Amino acid sequence: MTEQTDAQLRDEVTAWLAAHWSPERRGDKTWLAEVVAAGWAVPRWSVDWFGRELADPQARIIERAFTEAAAPGSGQDRTNLWANTLLAKGTEPLKAQLVGPLLRGEVGMCLLYSEPGAGSDLAGIRTRADNQGDRYIVNGQKVWTSTAANADYGMLIARTDWDVPKHRGISFFFCPMKQPGVEVRPLRQITNESFFNEVFLTDVEIPADNLLGREGEGWGVLQTALAYERSVMGEMARGPRSGVKDATAEEPLIALAREAGVLADPVLRQQIAQAIAYKRLNALNTARAKADLAQGSSSSIMSLGKLAMSRILHEEARVRTAILGAESLYEGKDHPRAEDANFLTLNAYFTSIGGGTDQIQRNIIGERVLGLPKEPELDRDIPFRDVRTQGG
Amino acid sequence: MTEQTDAQLRDEVTAWLAAHWSPERRGDKTWLAEVVAAGWAVPRWSVDWFGRELADPQARIIERAFTEAAAPGSGQDRTNLWANTLLAKGTEPLKAQLVGPLLRGEVGMCLLYSEPGAGSDLAGIRTRADNQGDRYIVNGQKVWTSTAANADYGMLIARTDWDVPKHRGISFFFCPMKQPGVEVRPLRQITNESFFNEVFLTDVEIPADNLLGREGEGWGVLQTALAYERSVMGEMARGPRSGVKDATAEEPLIALAREAGVLADPVLRQQIAQAIAYKRLNALNTARAKADLAQGSSSSIMSLGKLAMSRILHEEARVRTAILGAESLYEGKDHPRAEDANFLTLNAYFTSIGGGTDQIQRNIIGERVLGLPKEPELDRDIPFRDVRTQGG
């Protein structure tokens, strides 16, 4: 492929989209295959792996054209967690088998990281993977797994060595989910939904080729995968591409208070203003971080977003409740405003607990951003089998 | 002394007070000496030490009679920190020399505990006391010492052994203050007062008899002294003896808001109500703790008082500021309300930092009351000279 100017590239992709894409194709399962075949899915990647070996600015041109046409499938070299992780760390046979299907959306995936005993302390996992030469046998329990019921593979961390400190005995796998030893049980959450599952693994077999990175080096592979995940979530968190605007549509809390007839209440007004401010300040922080990043300077602000979002969600739910008063006693379809307020009250914990509790986030911010010392880690340098796991 | 009935005792002390006390004697330096000589100062103590060997209920009869007559000097077996500590832990010569004068109020005292480098971590003191046989030579610096300028003795903790873990190398002294090596410098506080002093100790001499407890066991003596101090402060914190009453006089915050013309402001009203509530709830907690103690059951509530008081003081200062608005910009005699609000804002730290920060208090409550585990202590079991003292 010869080098193109930006204009040439823009023309090419625009012409290709004009020729191939139409909004009716949304949901068409063959679309992604065409995008992949044309080299638009992962333009930064090598030609061997469906790419065009383009630098970021040219890849952005392609993504922009897709965005303008509202066509999906481009930019997967930034956003496809599974394919990126696999390409970076997978064995050749596994890559040959799955990179294409992953880009074409033909493979259902899920994450098998957390365990009942390993939440904040993810490196404390106790699911075991025993090396049997050409395969590993896995036993254990995972939790907080979404989309597990339809998954073909799960990205799994499991312990392969119990005689080294906890971070060093972990391995990372693409675990085939469609086999008898995998039992997926929906987990009823406090919101009365079942978005997540528990996954029980009993003598589950994983081919040796499905190991990513080397045995015992799974913690490093996990960090790679988590970095992809964060960067994707960061992209998503950055708000509309048109930049941050001051309020145009009425703020939901103002609308709610107006509807409930309490917008004149001076005490509520202070609370509403503050809740809106938290949200707006986070948007401004994110916009500033994005501007910093665009100028090539790293920004410490992104790391604050999750903690800020936790406060925003809890506070908004609190103010909604204050606005509704006695109406918040109810739930169900006859009480949609109360249903919202109560759901948001509970679901705020999804953010303040999930993906690292607020407390863990404060550790991370204090240590990585502000440079404060880490706490003593009692279990860091001892063989995992000697680590304390029972309280009382 | 023969055993008396309660009624006899009550009659005796009432008669004695009637014969000896009159309000004009307040400030009379000979009064305390008479109280001590009559055995009313420390009725629980032995006859050898100015007491009557009475049990607590009878001692309370005496205290009550003194309280009713508004006469000072009784109950020192509960409230005289210095004399109690000395009697419990002092050498015979030192007791003979000072117990009487302490009860008679003839000796000025101060506390030489905290150091610039040993605040929350009091056991980290670095003031040294070198044993020279018949005396100790002390060098170091103390801070947060009130009444140091007029003190005859300071209760001092200093390190006598640097080769054992930090709690085990400390000794406790009655340090003579009126000698050349003792320099007392007033410490200007953020309130612009100088209630406290720094005390610099250079080759200060302490007779060996002035050691309390054994050398190296000063940490234990200190705990005894601190327990006396807390119990005295607890007594004082218990409020009027007539029991806890609901508001009778107007609450200061209400009066202030009324005077400032903002009592009708609904936002301020919520804040005022909450600030008053914090205070009132603490009074109710204290009354409940007192009732528990009176029934002989121990109470965990007392330990909450200091943390509660910190919140009360900071919150009251905050609400005062909100009430005053722009008036809080000022200080000085022309702005007494602002002077109050600003002073209280700063002086609240006296409680939230002094005598153990709120953070240390939460550790204590979490560990001693709720039974949560202690944190790892990196410096607990190593010789003090190996303990890290420099950051960065």
Place this chain on the structure above:
Amino acid sequence: MASLSAEERSALQDAVHRLLAERCTEADVRATMETPEGYDPDLWARLSEMGLPGLLIAEAHGGSGAGPLELEAIMEEAGAALLCSPLLASGVIAATLLAALGDEAANARLLPAVASGDAIATVALTGDKGAWTAGGVDVTASPTPDGWVLDGAAAHVLHAQNADILLALAHTAAGLDVFEVDPTAQGLTIEPAPTFDHTLRLARLTFTAVPAQRLEASGPVWDAVQAALDMALVALAGEQAGATRRCLDFTVDYANTRIQFGRPIGGFQAIKHMAADLLLEAESATSAARNAAARLAEGSPDAPAAISLAAFACADAFVTTTAASIQMHGGIAFTWAHPAHLYLRRARADAQLFGTPGFHRERYLQQLGA
């Protein structure tokens, strides 16, 4: 009102504690909260045998003639166990309202069945807005040749779907009055409303020319209603204090046993310091609830202030503690199977019944003369 001795009170509380430990476990609560009636008739019968529905009812009417101190003590137990029951509706609000109104004929007719637990009584106190004031009543009573009829709506009525005896506040031309209504009367609809706190039963009532019997009042009617509300607030404060303490206890237990990073999470200051702050909340709630009960029991002029203080202090403590409890537990408490959210749901409900914390802070300040 005759109070029990401290020993009798303590014995009663212990007995309730033991009964609930056995018959009102978390599994029992979960089973009961899924039933339409929302309480366990067998457990209600046992509680009735112990005299709970009649606790506040005069001995002449089959009750034990006890008072706020006893009520607060047993409500601490009820709150701790998340008891689902019509006790608040029947034995507290209806019983107190009837006694305070002083219609002796009605009392002789109604109170014995309430005291024995054989009948469940409830009071329609307010309209949709949930303003617990005379102005909040949205039912009007009109005289007809055949007697009074009621029109309008009432909301947030505790256990109306289970009520044998239904009382309703209504405006007449002359002022507010209390009416007795047959729960099965024509023109009355009782719609159970699905509550976020599944352990609670509320209903909305609509009245269309519903025949009703006016109760005689020996004094101002609102005074009697306020007496019922104050007693309800004392009960609620006890429930909140007891539940706050229980929630803190199981949270601390978890913090002591849950190991992460090789040590119990309660050893980390983030958790330990939250727990310390919550202990202050829990102890303050307990003090406030007991103080409110004591002031009401002694008929102190400070009782209204003490009750309002307890109302917002206990409500806030309960919400704060249960909300923090979920955070301190982490993921496990994000599951339906964990009890923490049941306590949070109860806390959010209790913070609305008979006035929000903000309403009571305002009332407190007024009681202090501001």
Place this chain on the structure above:
Amino acid sequence: MASLSAEERSALQDAVHRLLAERCTEADVRATMETPEGYDPDLWARLSEMGLPGLLIAEAHGGSGAGPLELEAIMEEAGAALLCSPLLASGVIAATLLAALGDEAANARLLPAVASGDAIATVALTGDKGAWTAGGVDVTASPTPDGWVLDGAAAHVLHAQNADILLALAHTAAGLDVFEVDPTAQGLTIEPAPTFDHTLRLARLTFTAVPAQRLEASGPVWDAVQAALDMALVALAGEQAGATRRCLDFTVDYANTRIQFGRPIGGFQAIKHMAADLLLEAESATSAARNAAARLAEGSPDAPAAISLAAFACADAFVTTTAASIQMHGGIAFTWAHPAHLYLRRARADAQLFGTPGFHRERYLQQLGA
């Protein structure tokens, strides 16, 4: 309003940073705050050479014609260093008010000296209550055969004790107007008021038939006053953001170096987690201040909302951070010799000037259409 390029702005900010690092150390601040005038004339001359008093003044009047973005950037530096100066009074409020009023003759006469820093100007904006609205003005102007005279009182007037040019808002029969007053005029008293923030200079003014000259206004007078207030709020937000960040930085430094229990106190979650929360405050304050400046610079209709948001977010962040800083330091910050309280004092003052956080939260909500 012509803005500098981003590079020029950055160069200006760097130059101010270097100057203040050298000439506005903590010791300098402590020395200056004890002087009656409350600013360092030598440093003021240096700042004037750099063009700061004239930053917002048109080039035609000797200024550099820059705008809110530049102002906000240098105020971050000024706030971080706790600069004591009449910049806000003279180069921001008075300069913006004059420019917005548009009395060209007065501007030609007054602004060059303000721009060069040779004259210090200030504006008497409000009365004792400190309500930053037209209704808050307590001075009235009456016409006499010899011209206007002013009567009444003004309070919270920045650097009036140092002013060469004194402007005052006053009510006339026709509405609000701005008047120029000779600071040495008969009938005028300027009483310096002792401030809790010693780095601040405020005075109270009383007017008794003080001769004054009315300035012409090219539009509604309050619009011009609001323009001055908005510019002042942007300046204050920058100062608050910069000071918040500096206070956080020295607090984190201390937490990294202060050893207790054998390790830096910043390793304990109690301190570490407070620091993390404060970082969110500091970054949010910075974002809010810069956003307010950007919106004002571009003349966006969202500017008033952005300014109010910055006003309360920055004020709260600064007070919260400085208050927490003292707690995190412990005893050392309870001493006069430690700088933490100087920042807290400034924070408390800044939270009152031109409206409290509560005032601006209410204004913000109104700007959002509520």
